[in-house]
Amino acid sequence: MSGDWREGHGGACHDHDTAGRREAGASGTKGTEPIGWRGDGWSRGRRRSGWDLLPFVMVVLVGLLGTAQGKTFETVIDTSDQWVYLDKFVFDDTGNGVLVYEIEIAEAEKNGISRSDFTIVCKQEIQQGNTTNFTMSSCTQVPNPSTYLLFYNDVMDEKHEWRTVYEDRLMSCEDKVRWARQPVPLESGIINRATIPLNEASLPRFWYVVLANCRSDSINARVTIWFKNNGWEQNSITSEFSYDEQGLLEMTIFYFATYTVGAFFMGGVMYRYMEKDVIHEIHWMLLGSFACYWTMHLLFLIHYAKYSQDGMGYEWLGIFARCLEVCGLVIFINCLLLIARGWTITTNKLSRKSENVFLSVIIVCIYVALFFSETMLDPAYSHYIYDSWPGYLLVAMQIFLLFLFLSLLHRTATFEKRVVKRAFYKRFGAIFSLWFIQLPIFVAIASVMPVYYKAKVMLGIQWGVQLCSFLLLPALSTTKNTHEIYSTENNYDARIPSVARQQRVLPSAMQIPASQMGSVPGGLPPVNRQMQANLGRAEGYGE
Known part of the structure; x- marks a missing residue:
């Protein structure tokens, strides 16, 4: 479907080589603490580098010429919620955008058994004679994943629309997972790493990313996500910007x-x-x-x-x-x-x-x-x-x-x-x-x-x-x-009155500067003081 994550991403390799598995003790102790990280679950981390010490001009130059990595979301989650919102990004309509994630889920404990070490601990329990809860056939079964990376979009005419899921407080965690546009299963105890491409869409769309674990009372994980728009393969300086922010640089x-x-x-x-x-x-x-x-x-x-x-x-x-x-x-x-x-x-x-x-x-x-x-x-x-x-x-x-x-x-x-x-x-x-x-x-x-x-x-x-x-x-x-x-030479030296007061007060009473009184070009004509006028004759009387 247009705008969906491309099929086949579920087969992306999970990097087991870098996994930090915990070795089980020789004594088979069941009460060991789970591996975890403590942080302000909803905070966004900021990586520090030598850039902070460079002059501003060098920051601009290197920033413009540097290699683009993509918009980065980095955080440590330690929360009692089962369904946790991470971040959002607007992918363009070209279908050339990708999302790269690197997520390490803390190993969950259930009945004293670590899920990621299930097979090892299972065989140890059988060797110690505990065949009531464990059998050789069950040791070869891989536990179903309980943690998912979920993707929702903002398409209004589809049931997977984001607001419908996010605003419904009565919807169960399982229902929210089923309504996700694309769920990606994650395994505990290792570093899950994959690149997910996006299909071409008719319009740019908001994509919302959620981490969910409906089988546990808490989520403890270290999350890093890179969002990349069209041009990331050519290291474009705008590919890491969300579509609603492209053009700001x-x-x-x-x-x-x-x-x-x-x-x-x-x-x-x-x-x-x-x-x-x-x-x-x-x-x-x-x-x-x-x-x-x-x-x-x-x-x-x-x-x-x-x-x-x-x-x-x-x-x-x-x-x-x-x-x-x-x-x-x-x-x-x-x-x-x-x-x-x-x-x-x-x-x-x-x-x-x-x-x-x-x-x-x-x-x-x-x-x-x-x-x-x-x-x-x-x-x-x-x-x-x-x-x-x-x-x-x-x-x-x-x-x-x-x-x-x-x-x-x-x-x-x-x-x-x-x-x-x-x-x-x-x-x-x-x-x-x-x-x-x-x-x-x-x-x-x-x-x-x-x-x-x-x-x-x-x-x-x-x-x-x-x-x-x-x-x-x-x-x-x-x-x-x-x-x-x-020029302030001939300016008025008092407060300018209101229009109503200007209409009430005579101009002579307002002490207007001489420069504002107006003038006649060339000056006034000379006055003939010997001139006599008979007003009655001028009006036609007295003749």
Whole structure:
């Protein structure tokens, strides 16, 4: 069937040569402890190597040129559950993906007899005269395997669909094993190792891997699984990525290179502003936000480059990169709101600082909630960050910021009387209103996409929109009118009143600077003080 594991994988060789069998004692002692490992059963191990000590640049280069191993899942399981979820992976539709596993099951004890050493112990019991429970014919029988590596997929129209099995808490362990798309028997006491190929499918599919032992009250095993997509035979740097993550490395390389080129553009703009003595806090905040995003892409590049080599990467670098992204976003939003308030463009006084601080705290709290929500969600499900309640809050916050931005900008533009600055506010409002509204629009579009496209498409769009925003903001002012827009010499020195107050108060009472009063080209015409006028004659009277 399309998308199934290829037939014949059950005959894959189990590596008995590397098995660590336990020799039975000469005395035939029955009460020996089973071989086992102790670990936090659901934790994912991380292999350490000399990579952690190399400089970042070397990590990137070696990561890009290294040999791909595949996405790696490595853990030690010690749990009382009979059915344990391990990991998931999206295989593409080419049918060239494979799964490689290496699993060592601890030898289970039953009535004091180790299953893997059944034949040896059985013969020892017969030699000691214990023929009640053991016979020579039973010693030649191999015990049936009790541990299975199970595979489920996400096909909705088949009984093996993952959610049906995972969410049914009343289903027995035996029923879950029978409903598996493909069970692979495992033997205790040895290292089970095999490569399982995948058939061609009509669409990319999520495959979920489970370890089960319905005959025991616990599972004790050491598990390592490598997932490989199409291109693993050619050591492609993208083959180890799950299909829903393929393209992240290429996007990171592109955006890091683009941000690096953009850094020279930003540097040139800042130098030009410094030459004209019009640089102020807004520009430094914008540069700080740009630096956060540039560093974020650098850290993501290191993480994904390392991931392309060992299937693990540097998870802590990914977390730190996301923190930098939030910092850069908060700074950028504050820049937009401060410009909308007219700070350093129309007025020199920054009013209502507490509002910006409060909004910044709210945004950070939403992102923190989004992060913890993502970490606490069940990894057995396929999640999308904007399908959670923090994601809904983030979209709602973006819409609220849009209305706040337009309200502040309308107040400032109404108060501003200089033509050049009013034109700047119009361009600024038209462009960055789209910046605020783009997130809800793209989230709505992504909601109808397949789940394995949502995250990477949204990530690429968000990164691209932010890059364009950095490059467009300095471009709103031309070289000729830069000084007129950013000069603070004739700015208003008090808080900009609301639109309602501006309509109530006479312009003369608002102490508008002379530079904002307007002028007549060429000056006023000369006044003839000797001129006399007869108003009555002008109206036709007195004749």
